Amino acid sequence: MFDFNDIALFVQVVRYGSFSEAGRRLGMPPNTVSRRIQGLEDQLGSRLMQRSTRKLTLTDAGQGFYDRCTEAVDSLQQASQDLTAGRKVPSGLVRVASTANFLDFYTPAAAAAFLEEYPQVRLEFLLDDAMVDLIADRIDVAFRGGADSETGYIAHRMPVPPIALFASPDYVGKHGIPRTLAELARHRCLTMPHPSSRALWRLQGSDGVEEQVEVAGPFAAGNTRALHQAALAGLGIALLPSVVTVADIARGALVPVLPQYSRGNQSLCVVYPSHRQVSPAVKAFVTSVMRKFEQAFALHGP
Structure with missing residues (x-):
């Protein structure tokens, strides 16, 4: 009988790119993670990934197994989160990626008001006009103009002033x-x-x-x-x-x-790393930012 926890662990290892990163995020030693994945491979009778000192690479069998399992694992995690999300108080670290001028709009004063409302949340900002790797940089949410769904899924696309x-x-x-x-x-x-x-x-x-x-x-x-x-x-x-x-x-x-000229039809995309569950803290922060943009858009007009 397969241990479905090991299948879920395999999915997380693939997403995080290493045993050590998966172990760090899941709170278990990397050698435990490695041993459980090896046990899963023994049960399946097939090598799922090639190990090297630098990275893990999926075998053809591993890629096929990952593609078939990932949606099921996500659905189970989402079902669990949906049952408990209503009872959770937003808390923990939220790492945010956006352009260098993000805090010119979502000012430290706005952040202070948010943190006063949610004192158990901590905010970290990675502000750079260059695109970042949401998984590698451990980003919980990114705000981008014209974001590409290949880097994650777009939960919201908001019109913004020109x-x-x-x-x-x-x-x-x-x-x-x-x-x-x-x-x-x-x-x-x-x-x-x-x-x-x-x-x-x-x-x-x-x-x-x-x-x-x-x-x-x-x-x-x-x-x-x-x-x-x-x-x-x-x-x-x-x-x-x-x-x-x-x-x-x-x-x-x-x-x-020349106020009669502008570059219109602008939008802001709220992007989450692929398949990652959205925590109450992230949801609360996104709501706070969206309110600011809605206020700004109402002030400027469409």
Whole structure:
């Protein structure tokens, strides 16, 4: 008779990529994990994975066994969680991945309010405009623009305010403000690095028609947080997510430029690692972030 716990353990070992990582997450010694998987292989009469010092590789038999077992294991885990989730208080560590400017929108003050409501939760942020490996980096939830379902499943896709043009009052006072999109070519624009030192901005006008303009400027950076800070410092006109400029506009640190132009139809995807069960703490945090985006979208309008 097969021990179905060993089958579930095999599925977790494949997902976490090693005996040691699976053992760490499941609270058992790696040699115990290895011994139980070997026992399962003996019962099946087939090698499921090849071991090496660096990684585990599934055999053809192991891949087929994993593909057939993983959905059943997930269904059992989900059924168990559904029975107990209503009684659980959100607690534990939530590791969050997002772009470098995420905390410009979901501010430390918002995080403080969330943690006051859920004092048993801890938050860790991995903020980088580059895509991260959700499994390898032990991420519980990621917030991405245009996320690909191949890296996980998308639980929510939320519309967000558009990307638009902003500059500081100091910049506008010194250099004026463009009256047409074409005039941006003569202004200092803050862009992502490009081999030609120029960037092509494509924006939609109020009539929904897309137009484009080639721009350049004295400052380029590889993430939007740096471009945001450069705009605040008066270095030029930046193309920024509207959600991160709300407080700056309210205190007069930034002003809209050519507000009839924007890059619309933006959305935010909430992505979880494939097949991982979502804890009450993660659900509570996602709900908190979604409320912030809903408030921002209501403020800006569709």
